[in-house]
Amino acid sequence: MSRNVTRRSLLSATALLATSALAACGGNGGSGSDDAAGEEATATLTVAASPSPHAEILNDFAAPLLAEQGITLEVKEYTDYILPNQDTTSGEVDCNYFQHLNYLDNYNEENGTDLVSVGKIHFEPMGVFAGKSDDLSAISDGATITVPNDATNEGRALLLLQDQGVITLSEDAGITATPNDIVDNPHNVEFIEQEAAMLPSTLADADFSVINGNYAIDAGLTLADAVAQESADSDVIKNEYANVIVTTPDKAEDEKIAALVAVLTTDDFKAYLEETFGDSVQAAF
Numbered sequence: 662m663s664r665n666v667t668r669r670s671l672l673s674a675t676a677l678l679a680t681s682a683l684a685a686c687g688g689n690g691g692s693g694s695d696d697a698a699g700e701e702a703t704a705t706l707t708v709a710a711s712p713s714p715h716a717e718i719l720n721d722f723a724a725p726l727l728a729e730q731g732i733t734l735e736v737k738e739y740t741d742y743i744l745p746n747q748d749t750t751s752g753e754v755d756c757n758y759f760q761h762l763n764y765l766d767n768y769n770e771e772n773g774t775d776l777v778s779v780g781k782i783h784f785e786p787m788g789v790f791a792g793k794s795d796d797l798s799a800i801s802d803g804a805t806i807t808v809p810n811d812a813t814n815e816g817r818a819l820l821l822l823q824d825q826g827v828i829t830l831s832e833d834a835g836i837t838a839t840p841n842d843i844v845d846n847p848h849n850v851e852f853i854e855q856e857a858a859m860l861p862s863t864l865a866d867a868d869f870s871v872i873n874g875n876y877a878i879d880a881g882l883t884l885a886d887a888v889a890q891e892s893a894d895s896d897v898i899k900n901e902y903a904n905v906i907v908t909t910p911d912k913a914e915d916e917k918i919a920a921l922v923a924v925l926t927t928d929d930f931k932a933y934l935e936e937t938f939g940d941s942v943q944a945a946f
Contacts, residue, residue: 706917707735709745709757713879714785714942715904718925719758722933726924732917740858742811749908750774756908756918758782759875763813763836763901777913778905780922781945783934784898785874787817788887789825790861794868797825797888802848804868810854812837817891817902818871819843825889836901874941884941893943903945 706727710716716738724734737754739745745757746768760768762778769776789797794804806827808818816838823830829845830838840852855863860872861880872882884890891898906922908915924930931944 704731704917705733705735706756706921707737707754708921709737709739709748709754709759711745711759711875711879712738712740713875714783714938715758715875717937718783718934718942721937722930723921723924727917727920730920732920734921742857746772746774746776746907749776752909755912755915756906756921758904758906760907761813761902761904763817764811765905765907767813775910776907777910778907779913779918780906780926781899781903782906782922782925783942784893784903784945785878785942786884786891786893786898786940787814787821787871787873787902788877788882788884788891789821789889790864790870790872790877790882790886791888792864792867792869795888797827797869800827800848800850800868803851804848805851805853805866807853807855807860807863807867807870809857809860809871809873811857812839814857814873815839815854821871821889821891824892836897878938878941883939885939893940899945 708719710719716736719734719736724736727734737748739759742760742764745754745759748754749757756779761784762781765776765778768774794801806822809815813836816834816836819828819830819834819838819840819842820836822828827848827850828843831842831844834842853867857873858876860870861876861882864870864872869888874884877883906918906925908918912918926946934942934944
């Protein structure tokens with residue numbers, strides 16, 4: 662399924678919905694049950710999402726399929742990791758699709774919220790990308806590496822660099838590791854912590870950068886461009902870093918949200934991911 666095909670399908674589905682809505686609102690003196698049917702046919706599901714790949718997935722793949730079920734998908738794009746959860750909690754949006762499970766758990770703990778995951782959708786292996794240097798195995802003394810500054814993704818980045826032999830972390834560091842947990846740094850690498858969204862734009866200023874999959878994709882980078890990457894076969898990656906659909910407890914069984922999860926957990930969706938994103942975005946179900 663190409664992007665052009667899915668976009669054409671979306672336009673066709675949207676046009677069909679618009680025609681149905683106009684018919685339902687025509688001056689034919691319809692009954693109350695007809696009005697109810699019209700409202701049902703134009704039910705709206707509002708989802709907060711980061712631009713790539715999440716909003717692209719929702720608009721290109723999910724929207725046409727939900728339209729067939731009488732659900733209009735409205736996607737609101739966000740470029741940060743805080744506002745989508747805040748707007749989900751406030752009810753500004755019905756649910757969101759941008760974060761992995763580990764980030765969600767950490768966010769709830771830090772903010773006293775109770776947002777819940779209602780479905781694992783995909784995961785994006787994190788990659789090490791070349792800036793001023795291109796050989797991670799021959800990293801120079803005093804090299805600079807930029808990493809995400811949020812608690813969950815920084816630890817993930819450092820674990821990847823440990824797997825590549827760049828550093829050694831303390832045995833109890835785990836997925837919440839910070840540079841303070843480094844016990845061996847043979848090349849005296851300097852770690853620069855930055856907001857995850859900023860990493861692609863500052864890549865040229867560092868020797869290497871460990872970048873989240875969604876921000877790499879948004880910057881035109883693919884996993885094939887990385888000099889090192891997480892193993893997609895890792896249970897930790899699938900269990901901790903699967904990107905999920907998130908909502909509030911009172912909407913956990915919402916039929917529209919369930920319909921979204923259903924269309925994003927099919928074999929057709931797996932095929933779409935492979936054709937559209939290659940190894941950069943992989944199914945988590």
